[in-house]
Amino acid sequence: MQILRIQEVIKLLREEVQRAGSQSEFARQKGVQPSLVNRVLRGDRFPPLRLCRALGLEWVLVSQVEVGGMELDIITWRDFRRILREEINKAGSITGWARQFRIDRAHLSSVLHRRRAPDQRIIAALNLSEVLVYANDPRLPRSRQQHTRTRHGQPHARWKKKPRISMRGSSSHEA
Helix, strand or coil, rough: CCCHHHHHHHHHHHHHHHHHHHHHHHHHCCCCCCCHHHHHHHHHCCHCCCCCCCCCEEEEEEECCCCHHHHHEEEEEHHHHHHHHHHHHHHHHHHHHHHHHHHCCHHHHHHCCCCCCCCCCHHCCCCCCCEEEECCCCCCCCCCCCEEEEECCCEEEHHHHHCCCCCHHHCCCCC
């Protein structure tokens, strides 16, 4: 499995932009913001997930970075949460682990309960790395669930609720 460096991703993006004709045309075809493409090409921003997927790339977690001919140990999201829970249990509590690594406890809880993606500090605290690889590599684990979905594939309750609509001067208790 080949790990791509950011410079290689930018080079791949430049080639795709040239094939499309312009940055704005590439952005329109792939459904991303033209300003995002520009910022990545200038090196002002890392390529986000949506842009990586448009290029046929995927961010994955690995427990050891490739050195020479060494194989990567890809960590699935299920394994990531298991490792995180084990480390939290060793520390005694989620608050204790968050204090130890100076991570916001509320964010850590959201990551643990699959509401948010882990940030770099949580990944680094677990001695893991996040790397870019080609998405069509057969050694990749099956597609992961989105963080906004529950175990049963339903949208999270927070996004499932219908917005309340009220009109000025009306009351919901009127008959």
